[in-house]
Amino acid sequence: MLEIARLALRYPDFAACYDLTVPAGALCAVIGPSGGGKTTLLHAIAGFERPSAGRLHFNGQDLLPLAPAARPISILFQDHNLFPHLTAAENVGLGLKPSLRLDAGERERVAAALAEVNLTEFASRRPAELSGGQRQRVALARALLRGKPLMLLDEPFGALDPGLRREMIARVDALRRSHGLTALMTLHTPEEAADTADLFAFVANGRVEAAGPWDRLTAKDGSESVRRFLGL
Numbered sequence: 001m002l003e004i005a006r007l008a009l010r011y012p013d014f015a016a017c018y019d020l021t022v023p024a025g026a027l028c029a030v031i032g033p034s035g036g037g038k039t040t041l042l043h044a045i046a047g048f049e050r051p052s053a054g055r056l057h058f059n060g061q062d063l064l065p066l067a068p069a070a071r072p073i074s075i076l077f078q079d080h081n082l083f084p085h086l087t088a089a090e091n092v093g094l095g096l097k098p099s100l101r102l103d104a105g106e107r108e109r110v111a112a113a114l115a116e117v118n119l120t121e122f123a124s125r126r127p128a129e130l131s132g133g134q135r136q137r138v139a140l141a142r143a144l145l146r147g148k149p150l151m152l153l154d155e156p157f158g159a160l161d162p163g164l165r166r167e168m169i170a171r172v173d174a175l176r177r178s179h180g181l182t183a184l185m186t187l188h189t190p191e192e193a194a195d196t197a198d199l200f201a202f203v204a205n206g207r208v209e210a211a212g213p214w215d216r217l218t219a220k221d222g223s224e225s226v227r228r229f230l231g232l
């Protein structure tokens with residue numbers, strides 16, 4: 001379980017204080033208006049930003065004292081950060097060893113991760129020879145290979161067409177289930193995750209203003225701010 005309580009951060013023009021609980025193994029879609037603090041929340045969990053106060057625990061472990069690299073977290077951004085001079089397989093292999101000196105077992109794990117995202121036959125292509133969706137699948141394979149139990153996805157598929165975006169959300173959903181991951185994903189198109197996310201966190205004005213399953217938040221007697229945001 002991910003437990004966030006009174007987690008406070010401040011930028012010169014923005015103050016945030018988050019409360020959110022995500023059950024272990026759940027997919028939480030983080031939605032809300034632009035500038036509301038969705039990315040800041042993910043950055044605080046990842047350790048890229050230092051909260052001034054509050055509590056951040058994952059499966060009973062206090063994450064706040066840990067450096068970003070020591071946290072049990074893998075991250076997928078819209079800008080997938082693939083190296084242009086390396087093949088898909090090498091980019092995935094970086095998730096295991098930055099030196100890329102992989103032994104036979106590690107090479108097998110890379111091949112298995114590529115197979116999980118249906119990219120086996122693209123293993124030796126470079127990013128420029130792949131579509132946007134395929135590049136994001138390479139990044140997803142690399143993130144999976146790291147074997148971290150908490151996955152943060154910051155608008156990872158925003159640049160893809162709506163159909164492909166839905167396909168990728170479904171793929172993330174299937175993979176996090178089979179790997180038993182807890183996942184938080186920011187989204188600008190919340191309805192696309194209505195069928196997949198276990199819960200939605202509506203972030204606005206630096207706060208989680210509402211959290212819960214889609215049907216409950218969007219019901220007539222659900223969250224007024226969510227309904228206004230969605231134009232319901």
Ligand SMILES: Nc1ncnc2c1ncn2[C@@H]1O[C@H](COP(=O)(O)OP(=O)(O)OP(=O)(O)O)[C@@H](O)[C@H]1O
Nearest residue numbers: 011012013014032033034035036037038039040041
């Ligand atoms: N490094 C920073 N320094 C100062 N202010 C920042 C920094 N990062 C974000 N902010 C401010 O914090 C606020 C929240 O930004 P954040 O990126 O978390 O919003 P968001 O909900 O993810 O928005 P979007 O949907 O547009 O991506 C914004 O007002 C932004 O300008």
